[in-house]
Amino acid sequence: MFALLIESKTQMKQMQQSTLKTQPPDSSHLYAIVCIKKYANDLERYTEIAWNFVYSSLWMHSVFSSKEIQAAKEKITLILCKGKNIQKSFFEFCQRVILSRQHINNLDYECLSFPSLWLDIANSNGYAASKDWYNEIKDVRKSLPEYLSEIKALADAVYDCSKEPTEDNIKFWRGYFIEKEKPVLLNMFLVNLLHQQYNFR
Secondary structure: OOOOOEOOHHHHHHHHHHHOOOOOOOHHHHHHHHHHHHOHHHHHHHHHHHHHHHHHHHOOOOOOOHHHHHHHHHHHHHHHOOOOOHHHHHHHHHHHHHHHHHHHHOOOOOEOOOHHHHOOOOOOOOHHHHHHHHHHHHHHHOOOOOOOHHHHHHHHHHHHHHHOOOHHHHHHHHHHHHHOOOHHHHHHHHHHHHHHHHOOO
């Protein structure tokens, strides 16, 4: 069974207990604290957009409590603060979510872990598992800049239409994914718009 997936609720609970243990602070944690204080307004906006995207991409058939949503958003904030450029971190986050979605779609599974657990950077079976996949793409892009450009475009589209959800923007990106013949990415884009518009959680 693929590492991203959790076979039972019992295993999920065990993982949650083991991955959420208190860890000693390191330089990345200290930078995150500075980042949160310095870029509070931008972080809140990026975190909200990122949460809407990951939720609509991986858990759109689930309804979570406000406590779980808040915990997940806190994990996203820490992820965005791991890099020194929040916007760049956001685009990486979205692309890694897309890669995770593609892997999950190719497998049969019983359940996916809760967002707050899946997004925990200490959990190697969650979001963290997408790091190697993304790094491989970055390596290829050094020679082929347009390699898998459509997933990068979806990240751009999510940000663009979250900031300015105008008819022109939506039509542009819809047309882009149709032209590129990427129905799965088009569906992710449209579902994200729907969740953003009506605040489904």
